[in-house]
Amino acid sequence: QVQLVESGGGLVKPGGSLRLSCAASGFTFSDYYMSWIRQAPGKGLEWISYISSSRSYTNYADSVKGRFTISRDNAKNSLYLQMNSLRAEDTAVYYCARVSPRIPVAGLFDYWGQGTLVTVSS
Amino acid sequence: NFMLTQPHSVSESPGKTVTISCTRSSGSIASNYVQWYQQRPGTSPTTVIFEDNQRPSGVPDRFSGSIDSSSNSASLTISGLKTEDEADYFCQSYDSSNLVFGGGTKLTVL
Numbered sequence: 001q002v003q004l005v006e007s008g009g010g011l012v013k014p015g016g017s018l019r020l021s022c023a024a025s026g027f028t029f030s031d032y033y034m035s036w037i038r039q040a041p042g043k044g045l046e047w048i049s050y051i052s053s054s055r056s057y058t059n060y061a062d063s064v065k066g067r068f069t070i071s072r073d074n075a076k077n078s079l080y081l082q083m084n085s086l087r088a089e090d091t092a093v094y095y096c097a098r099v100s101p102r103i104p105v106a107g108l109f110d111y112w113g114q115g116t117l118v119t120v121s122s
Numbered sequence: 123n124f125m126l127t128q129p130h131s132v133s134e135s136p137g138k139t140v141t142i143s144c145t146r147s148s149g150s151i152a153s154n155y156v157q158w159y160q161q162r163p164g165t166s167p168t169t170v171i172f173e174d175n176q177r178p179s180g181v182p183d184r185f186s187g188s189i190d191s192s193s194n195s196a197s198l199t200i201s202g203l204k205t206e207d208e209a210d211y212f213c214q215s216y217d218s219s220n221l222v223f224g225g226g227t228k229l230t231v232l
Contacts, residue, residue: 035221045159045167045212047221061220062123095166102173106155107214107221110178112166 002026002111004096009116016086016120022079022096022113030054030074033099035109036081038092038118046092047107049081050099059105064090086120093117124148126213126224133230136203142227144213145195152189154215156196161226162209170211171198205231 008020022034035050049060049070058070069082079096094116097109125147134140144156158171169178171187174196184204189196196215200207208231213224 044210044226045161045214045223047214047223050221059219100172103155105216105221106157106173107216108155108157108169108172109159109167110169112168114166 002098004098004111004113006094006096006113006116009094009118011119011121012086013122014087014120017082017084018086018118020081020083020094020096020116020118022081024077024079024096024098027098029072029077032101033104034070034072034079035097035099035107036070036079037095037097037109037112038090039095039115040089040092043092048094050104051079052104083118086118088120091118091120123220124215124217124222126215126222128211128213128224128227130225131228131230133232134203136205136231138203139199139201140203140229142198142200142211142213142229143195144197144224145193146215149217150191151194151196151215152191154217156187156189157214158185158187158196158198159212159214159223160209161212167212200229203231207231 003025036048067085096113098111100108100110127145155173159167161167175187
């Protein structure tokens with residue numbers, strides 16, 4: 001069965017950095033686009049970034065462009081999100097999600113992880 | 123960038139039908155598919171409708187989706203409401219450079 005397990009969340013000071021990881025299993029990881037989506041406490045969902053199956057294409061929301069970097073290691077079945085210059089408004093649960101191959105840029109996320117909480121506070 | 127606007131909350135009684143709207147601020151709602159996600163408290167979202175009106179396997183046919191070009195909006199309709207349908211519902215769509223979620227609608231089944 002498909003499993004996505006995020007890790008790496010925690011408390012970080014404003015201006016700091018954090019790297020999130022997502023371990024994937026139960027499917028051929030290298031065949032799928034992957035994405036990060038976040039949810040601030042008590043708020044809605046916000047798409048952050050996605051990466052193509054071969055790593056050749058990435059896309060970011062304006063709110064994180066230039067600060068966050070998505071990457072993947074297909075040999076390790078892992079997705080990453082490097083977050084720099086963190087701000088209080090980046091506080092959220094960060095979800096890793098698999099993108100359905102039907103139309104990869106359409107944002108059909110067919111499997112989600114359980115999320116990892118990132119708190120940016122002094 | 124466009125926005126997707128949803129009502130903050132809706133409520134209805136068990137057995138009734140409820141419709142949640144999702145209005146696109148710019149660009150045609152018909153140009154890019156709309157997905158709908160259900161999120162029960164403390165859990166990750168799951169898909170209930172994709173590509174405007176398609177149901178994933180395992181989602182009951184009480185859930186249906188549609189789009190209306192005249193109002194530039196999408197709708198999620200849930201018929202025969204059950205208490206287990208109580209959740210937050212998010213619409214989502216995209217354009218050439220962005221994926222956008224609506225702000226979410228809290229459905230209360232009372």
